[in-house]
Amino acid sequence: MSKPAIAPLVLVDRRVDPDVARTIACTGYEAGRAASSPxxxxxxxxxxxxxxxxLPRPGGGRTAALWSVLxxxxxxxxxxxxxxxxxVDALAILAEAGLDSAVAPAGATWGVYAAEGPGLRLTAAHMGSRWILDGPKPWCSLANRVTHALVTAWVDDTTRGLFAVxxxxxxxxxxxxxxxxxxxxxxxVTSGGLELTRVxxxxxxGPGWYLERPGFAWGGVGVAAVWFGAAVALARRVGRHVADRPADQVAQLHIGQLxxxxxxxxxxVAAAAAVADRTADRTSGRAADAAPGDEAPGLVAARARSIVAESVETVLRVADHAMGPGPLATEAEHAQRVSDLRLYVRQHHAERDVANLGQQVLAAAGSGSPW
Structure with missing residues (x-):
């Protein structure tokens, strides 16, 4: 991938200081250089x-800038x-736990492995002063390339803990x-299983902390910010396609849909960033200053993630309809981006995640109307 003629920049909140925007654009240039590496x-x-x-941490006052980088x-x-x-997510988790530099050497690279699989159970046992992990762990992306990982493991029959390995x-x-x-x-970005033996x-x-911590909700929105950025890139490609010819009503429809x-x-995503930054940093004891009417972080995050996932699927469909088979068949960068994004967005569990959102909406409403 060659260096773009203009700075690649996608802001989740356009109300950003120009200097911050330029810094974010620089990350785009660096990403382009990495993409063109052998x-x-x-x-x-x-x-x-x-x-x-x-980079900023979620909920630290500059969440929109962090998600704009992603x-x-x-x-x-x-x-x-x-x-x-x-x-980046692993570093945020370690910081939230107060373990910024205590568990790995400088220069460590991280994965986060929290997936479970049927019949697969990684267990954690407390032996003296040590914790020991035993068993299989599925879906460990880049486990052959990163040096360290945050891994969930079962500490008893019902509770998982998080461990640095x-x-x-x-x-x-x-x-x-x-x-x-x-x-x-x-x-x-290969993803396979690992077997851990007395590691x-x-x-x-503590046990259960990974899912209960304040920052858990925002990690999923960080992933959605990546999806959003890729969808913007696809829409920009459609925009160039439309600009090459007189825009008829169908082309105008496609641009409107995008x-x-x-x-x-x-x-x-911008709304979620604002709520994240108003949410108390419980790890440091700072008092919350959430605005009146703010919803629970988990609900805000689940809604944002689902909205982005549905928007991505719309952009993928509209791009196919607007440009036809040509770019998919003859443009390697476009075809790869489409394939990459289709797989990446499947981290969203589609109807199951929307059903979970509905459950949270009903619980928050109680006996009243959700809307």
Missing amino acids: DTVGEALRVASEWGPN ATVGSVDLTVARVVEPH DLRASGVRPSAREGEWVSHGLPD RAVPVG DLALSTARQA
Whole structure:
């Protein structure tokens, strides 16, 4: 991917200081250089390690700037974004737990592995002063490339804890349980299983803390910000297509559909960023100053993530309809972005996640009307 003629920039909230916008645009340039490297994953890991300590944390007052960085990187290249986002998320989790630099050496690169699979159970046992992990863990993206990971494991029959693990430890090995990674989307971001045998781990928060912590809601919106950025890039490609010929009413319809989808997604992410920054930082004891009428963070985050996912699917459909098969068949960058985004957005569990949102809406409303 060549360096763009203008700075790649996607803002989730356009009310941003120009200097901050220029800094965000610089991350787009860096992402482009990583994407054009012979080893995109390796260069993206280097960039993630370099950026990570300096990026804002969710809920720290500059959440919109953080998510604009992720959106901008997503607009440039989804492989780079798929490497950077979990590393940034892991650093935010460690910071929230008060373990910024206590569990890994400088230059460590991180994954976050919280998926579960049928019949697969990674357990954590407290042995003396140590925690030991044993068992399989599915869906461990880039486990062969990152140095460390935050991993969920069962501490008893009903509760999971979060643990920091050095993936270079002797008891960590690839699992033979899962098939070979054959995806056309994100082909370099391989995701397979791990087998852990008596692997020493560092607890991050107490049992259940990972899901209960204030920052859990915002991690999912960070992923959605990446999706949003990639959708903006697709819409910009449609815009160039339309500009090459007189815009008839059908072309105008397509642009209108894209605008509705992207504007709705941007507003949802910006609103979530504002709520995140009004939510108390419970780890430091700062008093909350949430605005009257603010909804629960989990509800706001679930709504924003679902809105972005639906907007992405709209953009994918409209781009196909607006441009036909030509770009998919003859433009490698466009075809790869479409494949990457189709796979990436499937981290959203579609109707199940929307049903979960509905459950939260009804619970919040109690006996009253949700609207």
